[in-house]
Amino acid sequence: MPKSVDYDLSQINAHIIAYSDRIQRGTKEDRATPACVGALTTAGLDQVTMAAIPESADVLDTEIREALAAGARFILILGGSGFGVGNYAPEVVRSIIEVEIPGIAEQIRAHGLTNTPLSGLSREVVGVTARDSSGALIISSPGSRGGALDTLEVVTPLLPAIFHQLDEQR
Numbered sequence: 001m002p003k004s005v006d007y008d009l010s011q012i013n014a015h016i017i018a019y020s021d022r023i024q025r026g027t028k029e030d031r032a033t034p035a036c037v038g039a040l041t042t043a044g045l046d047q048v049t050m051a052a053i054p055e056s057a058d059v060l061d062t063e064i065r066e067a068l069a070a071g072a073r074f075i076l077i078l079g080g081s082g083f084g085v086g087n088y089a090p091e092v093v094r095s096i097i098e099v100e101i102p103g104i105a106e107q108i109r110a111h112g113l114t115n116t117p118l119s120g121l122s123r124e125v126v127g128v129t130a131r132d133s134s135g136a137l138i139i140s141s142p143g144s145r146g147g148a149l150d151t152l153e154v155v156t157p158l159l160p161a162i163f164h165q166l167d168e169q170r
Contacts, residue, residue, distance in 0.1 A: 004160070005160040005161045005164045006160070007159075007160035007161075007163050007164045007167075008044075009043060009044035009045050009159055009160065009163070010044055010045065010046045010047075012045050012047075012073045012074055012159070012163060013045075013047045013048075013049070013070075013071050013072045013073055013074070014040050014045045014047065014048045014049070014072060014073075014074040014075070014076065015048070015049045015050070015051070015067040015070075015072040015074070015075045015076070016033050016036050016037065016040075016048060016049070016050045016051075016075075016076045016078060017050075017051050017052075017053060017060070017063055017064070017067075017075065017076070017077045017078065018030050018032065018033050018050070018051070018052040018053070018078050018079060018143070019053055019055060019060055019077050019078060019079035019080040019089055019143065020052065020054075020055065020078075020079045020080075020143055021054050021055050021086065023052045023079075024052040024053055024054045025054075030052065031145040032078045032143055032144060032145045032147075032148040032149075033050055033052075033078060035145050035148065035149055036076060036078065036148050036149070036152060037050065039149060039152040039153075039156060040074075040152070040156070043152075043156040043159065045074070045159075049067070049070075049072070051063055051067075055079070055080060055085075055086030055087070055088070056086075056088075057088040057091065057092050060077070060080070060088065060089060060092045061092050061095070061096070064077075064092065064093075064096055064138065065096070068096075068129065068136055072136060073135075073136045073137065073163070074136065074137045074138075074159070075136060075137070075138045075139070076139050076141055076148075076151070076152075077089045077093065077138070077139065077140045077141060078141055078142070078143045078148050079141075079142070079143025080140065080143070081122045081123050081124050081125075081140045081141060081142050081143070082121055082122065082123065082142075083121070083123065087123075089125070089140035090123045090124070090125040090140050092140075093125045093127065093138050093139075093140045094125055094127070096129060096138060097125075097127030097128060097129055097138055098127070098128060098129055098130055098131065098135070099127055099128050099131060100125065100126070100127040101126045101127055101128070102126070104126040104139075104154065104155065104158065105124045105125060105126045107154045108122075108124055108126070108141075108150060108151050108154045108155070109122055109124060111150050111153060111154050112142075112146075112147060112150040112151075115146060115150060116146065118147075119142075119147070119150070122141075122142050122147065123140075124139070124140055124141060124142070124151070125138075125139070125140045126138075126139045126140075126155075128162075128166060130166075131166070132166060132167075133166055133167045135166040137159075137162055137163075137166075139151060139155065
């Protein structure tokens with residue numbers, strides 16, 4: 001078993017983006033965002049902001065960049081990871097990150113497959129914006145409550161190691 005990394009996650013600002021026309025318009029209840037806020041708070045992240053935006057690649061790109069400028073170091077996008085109309089989250093995330101971490105996305109899909117075969121339809125992308133302490137972790141996750149929680153069940157135990165690695169001084 002690898003040695004655990006001691007890292008104070010309370011210093012990490014997180015931002016959750018509900019990427020859904022229906023949630024943004026208020027015609028669908030957002031069950032995923034509150035569940036994710038709870039999971040992140042339990043994991044030790046004290047500062048979690050939220051936004052609901054329409055399914056537009058340009059709007060998503062702007063929201064991510066504004067969150068990064070405001071100091072977010074963990075951005076979780078809920079929705080838009082499939083291949084339907086408006087599902088552009090993976091493409092937008094790839095245009096912003098410097099390093100993709102495909103192993104984590106594979107872990108998330110594998111974990112999700114224990115709950116539903118639909119997990120294989122996700123084009124989830126995980127990556128960091130830089131290879132140093134200026135780097136932020138960005139994840140495009142399924143928008144369902146179950147898919148989002150599957151994502152965090154895999155990712156939250158990895159957060160200390162991810163941010164420790166980003167913050168390491170060489």
